Amino acid sequence: MSTLTVVLLAVVAVLAVMAVAAVRAAVRLRGKRVVTCPETRAAAAVDMDLRYAAFGAAFGRPVLKLAACSRWPERGRCGMPCLDQIEASPEECLVRGILARWYHDKRCVYCRAAFGDIHWHDHKPALLAPDDRLVEWRDLAPESLPAVLETHRPVCWNCLIVQTLHRQRPDLFEFRPPRPGVRAV
Helix, strand or coil: CCHHHHHHHHHHHHHHHHHHHHHHHHHHHCCCEEEECCCCCCEEEEEECHHHHHHHHHCCCCCCCEEEECCHHHHCCCCCCCHHHHHHCCCCCEHHHHHHHHHHCCECCCCCCECCCCCCCCCCCEEECCCCCEECHHHCCHHHHHHHHHHCEEECHHHHHHHHHHHHCHHHCCCCCCCCCCCCC
8 A cells, every 4th residue: 555545544533433432422522501690590491502512622632612501691691600400411401301301209199000111203202381381392492491390290191182182172072980999091
């Protein structure tokens, strides 16, 4: 092999390693996160700037920078001190992780089924608000998550569908008294 071929193979190998590191950093840091704003002590929803993280990871260390924050419209672009929380535990503040931990030991308020592991790409659970409204996750602002989890109760996907249909079309439902030996929900 010629020297040029060896140099080209070495460059390709180095670029491949850098690309893998960049992709791994971007995958690890993607997703909405909820942090406590150090300035206001309020919950804030943030998104990481994945380009900076990936570029930094390609050269040895991901560079943490926010791409968006729910507090920015009113607070302006801050010094991003909340990045310390994300750097200390990136998985703990991830919205899907917070929700998965919250649902893990809960049971549905209607059918009493245990949740266990949540599969976010499939049938997502919902919540029952104190005013008896059914709430889906897409209807909530991520920064409201800490307050919502204190006041709402868990609802499984099956009961969400049944209850939604029952509320929209009560004429399609007939409630029968429970049979002896069968637990009523």
